[in-house]
Amino acid sequence: MKFNSIKFKVGNLFTIILGVILILYSVFLQISLSKYLVNDLDEELSGKVNELGNIISDELAASAGDDIYTVIQRIFSFQYPPKADIIAVKKKKTGGEPLSDEERWFVRFDRLDLSQDMVAFFESDGKLIYPSQNIAIDVLRKFTPDPNVSPQDDIFKNVTLDKKHFRQVQSVVSTPDGRQLIVLIAASEKPILDLLRHRQRTFTVSIPIILLLTAFLGRFLTERILRPVNSIVSTARQIGSRDLSMRIGQSNVDEEMKVLVESFNDMIARLENSFTHIEQFSSQVAHELKTPLAILRGETEVALRVDQGASDYKAVLKENMEEIEKIIKVVEDLLLLAKLDYRPKSLKFEKFDFNEFLNPIFEKTKLLAAKKNVEISCVFPKEDVLLEGDSLHLRRLFFNIIHNAVKFTPPGKKISLKAFTENSSLKVAITDEGPGIPAEYLPQLFTRFFQVPGRDEDPQKGSGLGLNIAQSVAKAHQGTIEVQSQLNKGSVFTVTLPLA
Ligand SMILES: Nc1ncnc2c1ncn2[C@@H]1O[C@H](COP(=O)(O)OP(=O)(O)O)[C@@H](O)[C@H]1O
Ligand SMILES: [Mg+2]
Known part of the structure; x- marks a missing residue:
């Protein structure tokens, strides 16, 4: 696969980018979730430390004279009441019966829920007073308060005890008699770590699946999107070796590709047109030259x-x-036509006076017409008319049309030239009294080598290039030539050219 191919970019590059984004996102999710859960645990631990302080204070106040150790021990004995007692308390509570003092302690402690936590009390100098029963001996040695921290704040930290991870809070509980005890509570981080690990597993499984799906879909989509391109390529290949009549199918093609396919089809159509044109043209040229050459031979x-x-x-x-x-x-005519069609810039554009230009043409055709006993008249424009163009080629244009008029007008008839300006254009109408052109031939009149059939006997038979040249010259000057013709009455050729 090529690295700069669209398939590679969409299929692989996109997947790689998506993969990186997904991994970063999952890391972000893990971090934020773990922060949130640890915060939550910290708040819970804070609450427990507070409540524990309150319980101790209350119990100390209630049992006047008992030392702190006895009090704490008694409190913690509520932590593990016999099952039967718990059931009794629960029954009483749901029945709405009043609870005894002891039972109220059960409830209070039950709510505190220290059963899963490790709790230890220390003197302010660090001497252990009471450890909860769920602390193993080995652990107890490491479960000590940090002497270097300010005693007023709750200090949270992660600790590893006996290869297990805990979140630990260190706090100070003040007793009514003014003593300050250090309390440590450590809650297992296992639920948090389990949850994070579970999510981690979900990500590790789901991200590759998502990426595989994306890569697969990407490939599928690019294949689909690029299908017209492949079709263009294969059509283009076949065109080289076969013919130009082939086109690319446009059904099921996306909007953007449609433009490409359309332009491509248009291009082939234009090429096909040109080729047919060239083919026709060369066979016409060959045909045209064959007759005189055969005669010569x-x-x-x-x-x-x-x-x-x-x-x-x-x-x-x-x-x-x-x-x-x-x-x-x-x-020569063909060369001229090729020049007009393919190198229109070879024309020499100059400003010139139209009356001065038309006069010699008129004089020359007058001689031509006189030979054939055809009368020719000319109406020049009243004002000076300035044209911009290649006068040599324009002369050819007018001469071709006037020459046709003379050629096709029978002796004794008339030809008239009439030049006038209209809407910043010059119009020259050449009217003859010849045979006229049948309407069905008018559309092809200006095509190369076209001659109205049935006039083969004409001794001055031309080549059929005259009007085509005239039209090419007119086009090169942004002009037009129009024909009106009535059978057996005559024709009018009107040349329109923009004024300078
Ligand atoms: N004034 C006209 N009257 C009748 N037919 C004409 C006239 N001008 C042109 N045509 C027809 O148009 C054909 C093409 O003219 P043109 O291109 O000048 O070729 P050519 O004069 O060499 O035959 C002529 O052969 C003729 O049949
Ligand atoms: Mg002619």
Whole structure:
């Protein structure tokens, strides 16, 4: 697996990050829980020490004359009353009967609940007065007060006695006769540690499971999310070796991927379009050049077959020259078109006066039309019109359209040129009285090599590139060419160009 792949990032990196977060979080939970539980235990121990002090004071006051040791011992004897006594007290309590003094002590001590704790009393100089019976001898030696602390406060600390962990409070109990006793109570930390250990186990088991699930889900999700990408890749591969008609399926694709898939499909569509275009174009070019070349070959073959006089050869060469001229014209036109389509920046844009520009074109076509006995008229714009563009190419545009008009208009008919400005554009309408163009051919009129069928006999048969060039030039100048045509009446080509 690659380290910089999305699969790796989502599947593993994400899992690792989640793992670290989960571990830190569980450590935080453990620490805060243990703090909370120990605090709770401390509060409980504080309460017990207080209550123990109160009990001792009360008992001392009640039993005038008894020494402190006797009193403490008596108090602690309530800690372990015979079972029968406890049952009797409980019965009395639930029955609402009054309790004896002794029984009240049971209850008070029962509530204090020291049965699980180790309790020891010391003189203020550290001498042991009384240890509770649940303290083992070995432990008792280590269960001593800390002489170095201020006697007024409750001191809490963790102690390990006989390999067991305890929370210990050290406190001072003042007796009514002014004596100060040190009390130590140690409560086992086992319940806390058990709980923490249990949670620790839960975390150790659950975190790896969560991580495994996350990794698995992450992999599954990335696989799913990346499926369109794989499909794009495999389609792209197949396109190289097969054809451009393939598309990537868009069902079950996420919104973001849809954009990618759509753009990719669009791109293939555009490529397919261009390829079909190029294919058509090259076959058209080949076809277009084949006819004159075949004629050339035929004529040359015939001329070479038998020895002929110089004048006969000359005639053949002259005919060949015409065909060669035609081929050169097509090739030049194609080169021009390629330039217009793929290198529009090669045009030389300059500002020029349109009237000055149109006049020579009009004069030249007038001669052309006169040869064919076609009358041509021209209405120039009234004001000066400034255009910005490549005048050489624009001349080609107008010449192509006017030339068509002359070519297709029968002798005796008229052609009119009319130039005028409208909404910051220049419009030039070229109207002829030719055969017109059938409506069904109008949409293809400007495509390369297109010629209205059924006019094959035309002696001046062109190549069908003239209007395509005119349109490319117009486009390069942000202009348009529109056609209106009526069959057997004539056509109007209107060129629109933006003013400078
Ligand atoms: N003024 C017109 N009147 C009738 N048909 C026209 C006119 N101009 C163009 N056409 C039709 O459009 C075709 C394409 O014109 P063009 O691109 O100039 O090619 P070409 O002149 O070499 O045939 C022509 O062959 C002709 O059939
Ligand atoms: Mg033409």
